[in-house]
Amino acid sequence: MDWDNRPNPFKVYSSPDLETVPLPEPSAREVPALEALTARPESGRAPDLAALARLLTHGAGVIPHRTRGPFVFRTYAAAGALYPVEVYVVTGDIGDLAAGAYHFQPRSGSLTLLRPGDHHPHLVRATAEEDSVRTANLVIALTGIPWRTAWKYTERGYRHLFWDAGMILANLLALAASDGLAARVVLGFDDDEVEAVLGLDETREFPLCLLSIGSSEAVEAAPAPLESSPIPAEPLSRRDFEFPPINQVHDAGRLERPRVAQWRSGASDGHDGSSTARGESRRFAETDALEGVITRRGSARRFGPAPLPSEILTDTLSRAMSGIRTDYAPDGSALVEPFVIVNNVEGLEAGSYVWEGGELRPLQLGDFRREAGHLCLDQPLGATSGATIFLMTRLGWILERFDDRGYRAAQLEAGIVGGKIYLASYAHRFGATGLTFFDDEVGRFFLPRSRGLECMLVVAVGDSPRLKGRRLTVASPAGAP
Ligand SMILES: Cc1cc2nc3c(=O)[nH]c(=O)nc-3n(C[C@H](O)[C@H](O)[C@H](O)COP(=O)(O)O)c2cc1C
Numbered sequence: 001m002d003w004d005n006r007p008n009p010f011k012v013y014s015s016p017d018l019e020t021v022p023l024p025e026p027s028a029r030e031v032p033a034l035e036a037l038t039a040r041p042e043s044g045r046a047p048d049l050a051a052l053a054r055l056l057t058h059g060a061g062v063i064p065h066r067t068r069g070p071f072v073f074r075t076y077a078a079a080g081a082l083y084p085v086e087v088y089v090v091t092g093d094i095g096d097l098a099a100g101a102y103h104f105q106p107r108s109g110s111l112t113l114l115r116p117g118d119h120h121p122h123l124v125r126a127t128a129e130e131d132s133v134r135t136a137n138l139v140i141a142l143t144g145i146p147w148r149t150a151w152k153y154t155e156r157g158y159r160h161l162f163w164d165a166g167m168i169l170a171n172l173l174a175l176a177a178s179d180g181l182a183a184r185v186v187l188g189f190d191d192d193e194v195e196a197v198l199g200l201d202e203t204r205e206f207p208l209c210l211l212s213i214g215s216s217e218a219v220e221a222a223p224a225p226l227e228s229s230p231i232p233a234e235p236l237s238r239r240d241f242e243f244p245p246i247n248q249v250h251d252a253g254r255l256e257r258p259r260v261a262q263w264r265s266g267a268s269d270g271h272d273g274s275s276t277a278r279g280e281s282r283r284f285a286e287t288d289a290l291e292g293v294i295t296r297r298g299s300a301r302r303f304g305p306a307p308l309p310s311e312i313l314t315d316t317l318s319r320a321m322s323g324i325r326t327d328y329a330p331d332g333s334a335l336v337e338p339f340v341i342v343n344n345v346e347g348l349e350a351g352s353y354v355w356e357g358g359e360l361r362p363l364q365l366g367d368f369r370r371e372a373g374h375l376c377l378d379q380p381l382g383a384t385s386g387a388t389i390f391l392m393t394r395l396g397w398i399l400e401r402f403d404d405r406g407y408r409a410a411q412l413e414a415g416i417v418g419g420k421i422y423l424a425s426y427a428h429r430f431g432a433t434g435l436t437f438f439d440d441e442v443g444r445f446f447l448p449r450s451r452g453l454e455c456m457l458v459v460a461v462g463d464s465p466r467l468k469g470r471r472l473t474v475a476s477p478a479g480a481p
Pocket of ligand 1: 074076077078080163167297298379381433
């Protein structure tokens with residue numbers, strides 16, 4: 001890490017002539033965060049500019065009063081606070097916002113108009129007429145700039161693009177749900193065509209996923225793609241290094257338009273993990289509004305001694321595992337299987353567990369704090385948590401079924417589930433942090449149950465000394481009188 005060559009975490013366009021549109025102050029919706037994590041409106045209202053401002057400002061904005069040295073913290077967690085993900089919006093006319101392809105500038109809370117005119121039909125084309133993109137009011141696109149994260153994490157930085165994008169998506173999905181807006185994550189698209197709409201330099205910035213928002217009359221696909229013409233941006237640092245394996249692994253997952261529909265239907269054939277993955281959601285006596293929880297979130301830097309109640313761990317996992325609506329599994333995808341080391345949970349013996357059929361099943365009982373800390377790259381946070389959650393996937397099966405593009409889906413879903421774990425934990429007034437880990441050792445630790453599974457991401461949850469406020473109590477199981 002050469003600090004003098006640290007990449008700028010904010011994208012700055014070279015042309016001073018691009019029009020900027022300030023976003024209005026978002027209004028609060030006062031929907032309880034826990035509810036927002038599981039609500040999934042089918043079809044609902046159309047977003048206006050105020051609703052878009054709420055999504056972007058709370059979903060992927062900065063927290064102005066939280067800066068530390070060179071770091072300006074955001075409304076989502078990001079490994080190493082390097083913020084490699086950029087956010088774009090492609091929309092037709094919506095109320096006070098004219099049709100165009102825009103870039104979201106989190107620091108100023110404004111949109112930069114990149115391409116005037118309605119380019120929604122180009123995304124309909126790029127996704128081979130994906131249902132939710134056709135009927136969306138607008139589409140949010142997330143991209144990843146590998147140099148920002150490879151500066152510190154080298155080739156492993158490729159995964160961070162998807163983990164951090166997942167953190168943003170967890171916010172956006174909950175914010176959309178709490179505003180009655182339908183939303184679907186879309187991974188099947190022609191990469192070249194999306195790059196052209198967003199004006200990306202394809203070797204330096206990758207489209208990661210689309211998020212369709214709202215529902216209205218279907219839009220027809222554009223008859224031809226846009227010509228590629230990257231929109232020049234300032235260099236991120238004096239010199240950026242290339243990491244050829246990152247470009248190779250990304251290119252391996254590229255799709256071209258003729259293959260998109262087939263990829264999506266092949267992938268969705270028989271795939272629906274949601275029914276087995278969801279657990280019983282309990283009702284809690286008091287729940288905080290989503291916006292407050294997003295602002296309160298901040299990765300735990302140390303855990304306190306109080307135990308994590310088992311019903312809060314179970315509720316957190318069950319909400320995080322409520323299926324994610326995607327183009328390849330419209331009813332809800334659940335590629336992730338959580339494995340847990342319980343260190344300090346009231347109502348559960350210490351030991352290793354697997355989340356199965358909506359509940360925690362013990363694998364081996366015993367005190368595994370030392371092992372948990374070691375698996376998390378010898379970081380004490382893995383050992384001092386109430387519970388350390390290892391998000392695993394059946395990667396071989398995923399790659400067979402979803403081709404090389406499946407690698408993106410596996411990492412992204414782990415990021416979304418991780419982001420939901422963060423939100424549920426902070427809604428319950430407990431702390432959480434993402435953690436990195438020794439890949440193969442995690443797989444070995446949970447053997448034999450983990451055979452064929454690979455760890456994608458780790459999140460630890462536990463007592464947060466800075467959230468000393470009253471904890472929530474269980475009122476009654478959902479559906480009970
Ligand atoms: C995918 C992911 C991995 C992370 N890994 C670690 C880690 O290994 N160790 C650690 O102390 N924090 C880790 N973090 C926490 C980040 O450092 C933290 O999110 C970042 O500094 C921004 O701060 P904030 O979350 O408080 O806003 C991770 C976060 C994410 C999202």
